Amino acid sequence: MEKAVLFFDIDGTLLSEVTKEIPDSAVEALRRAKDAGHLLFINTGRTVCSIPAEIRRLPFDGYLCGCGTCIVYHDEILFQRSLSRERGRAVIEKMFECSLGGVAEGPEDVYFPERISRFDKLETTRRYFRAKGMGIECSMERGDFIYDKLFIYADGKSDLGSFLAFIDEDMEAMDRGGNAYEVIQKGYSKATACEFIVEKLGFTKDQAYVFGDSSNDLAMFEYADHAVAMGEHAEVLEPYTEYVTKTVEEDGIFHAMRHYGLI
Structure with a gap:
């Protein structure tokens, strides 16, 4: 499969809101995707200071934080926008x-x-x-x-x-x-963050995959051609969802990445 860029929400997507943990299957899927040459990004409403330690230990290439207001790639801040x-x-x-x-x-x-x-x-x-x-x-x-x-x-x-x-x-x-x-x-969202990285790193939109579950993922679902909704997800995502996977606890991330041949 050609190289892809993957964007993941945290809460309810990677991190279970039931067990408060990241399933081992998700960790394995991320490792395999990284080994296959894909780029991995967190795309979250959380600001950069509140990315959980268990997420930072995973093989992500960068973090898109605060609904598009902070973009970090390999420990370099590429973009930052705070209120005055x-x-x-x-x-x-x-x-x-x-x-x-x-x-x-x-x-x-x-x-x-x-x-x-x-x-x-x-x-x-x-x-x-x-x-x-x-x-x-x-x-x-x-x-x-x-x-x-x-x-x-x-x-x-x-x-x-x-x-x-x-x-x-x-x-x-x-x-x-x-x-x-x-x-x-205004003017910043999870979609603008995806677009920034896709253009900055020379990908096409068809090479981007987004994974999410909640209403604040709507912008990146509207942006992406390949949008994966978790088994439990906000109804507002459905018109823009390409594939519905299993829940976090049922190894949803692993199943979705295998479905697309990313691992």
């Missing part, structure tokens, strides 16, 4: 004004509200990152930091509409379900 400090601070202040919960995700750390919030999902996320040694050094209120994106939470007490209107000039919100929204910079 002034704009980033204004967005956070508006978030608090509108009674939303949220976490700011930057290239160096993640940033949480100083006080415990009323949003259970936010506090679960806080505990996850603390266990990884992140989100501890400074709070959203006090820190002088830059960030690439936000993850926000709303409820009946929130003025979500005013917040969305405030950010509309340069950011957009992806509905992740359950009153949670991934707020990303």
Whole structure:
């Protein structure tokens, strides 16, 4: 088979949200693909600082992070786009004004509200990152930091509409379900990251394969000719899916890569 470039989401695609582990079969599939000469990339909504250690130990050629706002190839940062400090601070202040919960995700750390919030999902996320040694050094209120994106939470007490209107000039919100929204910079996505790498490394679009499961994978599914949805995936991906594989826990990555003759 000709050389291909493969793009993988992390959560729910490589990393099981049930077992919290990467299946041995996926590790083996990545190793075989690498040995076959294919290039392997993570393409994630996570910012570069929060790529899990177990992912970094795998044979990836690079990391496309923050929904297209940071592109790393062989430890070299090829592209980085953060909000300005002034704009980033204004967005956070508006978030608090509108009674939303949220976490700011930057290239160096993640940033949480100083006080415990009323949003259970936010506090679960806080505990996850603390266990990884992140989100501890400074709070959203006090820190002088830059960030690439936000993850926000709303409820009946929130003025979500005013917040969305405030950010509309340069950011957009992806509905992740359950009153949670991934707020990303306009003009950047998992698709722009794929396109950057395909063009930079001299591939054709037909040589690109994407693997994902959630709504924030939609852009790269719309971009790619070869789009693989995991056995459990967001319905919004279906019109753009070429192949549905098994679930993460059922060795979905291995089966998909074997289906395409990549291994």
